[in-house]
């Protein structure tokens with residue numbers, strides 16, 4: 001580490017922060033403590049140091065200015081859901097979908113792991129705020145980490161630095177203390193490796209205490225603790241207590257040819273299309289999409305009784321493979337401006353990055369594993385969960401409302417998953433409770449965003465399965481109550497979409513990406529009753545001819561199959577939903593059983 005980034009004296013009088021930092025330093029014994037400022041000089045020093053240790057490779061500034069390639073340890077590539085715990089005081093408060101351990105037992109165990117774990121390293125102190133610093137109740141955090149990579153990434157993903165620390169001091173603010181260590185202390189004189197980590201991993205949330213302890217991984221949601229750990233797991237517990245919602249949702253602004261504006265939030269599981277939808281380029285003339293968020297939405301009832309959403313993040317942590325000028329031109333423009341970190345993609349000979357699905361396949365490259373790669377190689381050049389980390393402000397199509405601490409009033413919520421069968425392109429819920437049923441029974445094939453088997457259908461309620469920071473049965477009740485306690489007419493309408501239905505040969509029935517604007521149009525037109533729908537056992541679907549398919553290159557047969565409600569496929573779903581609901585015992589709101597009974601009756605099941 002360069003001389004500049006060493007032992008900065010504590011730049012705050014906030015006693016809670018001072019105590020937290022000194023307690024962690026005493027436990028983990030770093031060689032140095034560095035308080036992050038968020039300055040440009042700090043970025044230069046951090047990234048220079050990361051280049052010096054071999055973690056970063058600087059990309060050609062002509063292609064990607066001020067940008068870097070990183071390759072993780074091949075065992076540390078995604079969120080580790082089996083190592084993720086909700087350590088509530090009572091086991092039942094973690095519910096049947098979370099791993100649990102008694103908090104003091106977990107703390108004893110982790111204190112053992114943390115003891116001396118930062119030896120030989122610098123401990124970075126990152127004061128950050130999720131959401132706006134000017135919010136009515138700013139949501140502060142302090143992450144301490146022994147990873148310069150995490151520090152550089154947190155600078156992109158969250159508002160952080162001296163101005164945040166000063167505000168915390170001014171308000172004597174509460175904050176979420178978040179401890180992160182890669183779990184690889186260095187002995188005297190021992191050389192570091194490019195991606196330190198530990199085979200033992202724990203990603204732990206203490207929901208009552210509002211604290212996060214993470215150990216052993218340097219990757220993504222395991223390590224950038226403002227994201228999944230705070231803005232979803234801890235925030236969902238806070239939101240339940242305070243009557244708001246923390247959801248795994250993109251937020252977009254949609255403007256129609258008559259300049260009428262609507263706001264849509266959408267919950268899809270990891271690697272199921274949130275970033276792509278948030279940055280969509282409509283294929284239908286006169287329509288415009290602007291992005292507000294691509295992963296997380298915090299939603300509160302406003303004075304007007306509507307549900308207002310903000311994106312608490314400051315950057316995009318997007319899936320690289322599949323991203324290209326056709327599927328997501330706006331992501332390409334954003335990353336091409338530079339100031340980005342690319343992890344686990346291929347490095348080309350001319351100092352750029354490449355991944356599967358990107359244009360201009362190189363004749364030779366270095367794979368994410370550091371091996372020579374050519375188009376004939378059997379292995380992929382990039383890990384399927386490789387990511388770009390890029391500042392949100394670089395996105396030209398970011399809506400101006402992103403900067404408004406009040407957020408935007410949501411008109412429609414979409415749930416969606418990755419299903420080869422059964423789930424039609426789009427279905428409208430009858431009401432909020434039915435929409436909650438759709439969300440609670442959401443299913444999707446697993447992806448590479450988490451370790452474990454890929455392509456297995458699992459229930460992923462509201463796309464929050466790995467992120468609900470408390471009992472999922474109580475979470476469903478909270479959803480139901482949000483509808484009951486507020487003016488139903490002002491709550492968003494709920495829809496269920498599936499871009500991933502397949503034909504018999506395994507091809508997608510629906511072209512997706514920009515063409516999804518046609519579905520958004522139907523959704524928006526439904527809000528004021530302009531688009532026709534037919535009632536089916538599972539909800540309202542577009543009436544024949546109601547979906548705008550002008551100029552769309554899809555056969556009538558494929559379109560019909562994408563939209564079809566197949567009663568037999570749905571009957572097969574019933575035992576799975578029943579089994580899923582039974583997991584929650586008495587904690588499942590009875591109205592969800594009533595919804596299931598209604599569905600069964602309508603299907604004749």
Ligand SMILES: Nc1nc2c(ncn2[C@@H]2O[C@H](COP(=O)(O)OP(=O)(O)OP(=O)(O)O)[C@@H](O)[C@H]2O)c(=O)[nH]1
Nearest residue numbers: 270271272273274275276319321322449499512513
């Ligand atoms: N077939 C098809 N694939 C899509 C569509 N939208 C996105 N994808 C693919 O799905 C993968 C993940 O898309 P993202 O938009 O990054 O997913 P995400 O939900 O933001 O993922 P996380 O960042 O993990 O939360 C990429 O490989 C995309 O190319 C679509 O409409 N149709």
Ligand SMILES: O=C([O-])CC(=O)C(=O)O
Nearest residue numbers: 079220221222228270449
């Ligand atoms: O958390 C991560 O590592 C990446 C992400 O956005 C997700 O998995 O939903």
Ligand SMILES: [Mn+2]
Nearest residue numbers: 269270271295
């Ligand atoms: Mn995500």
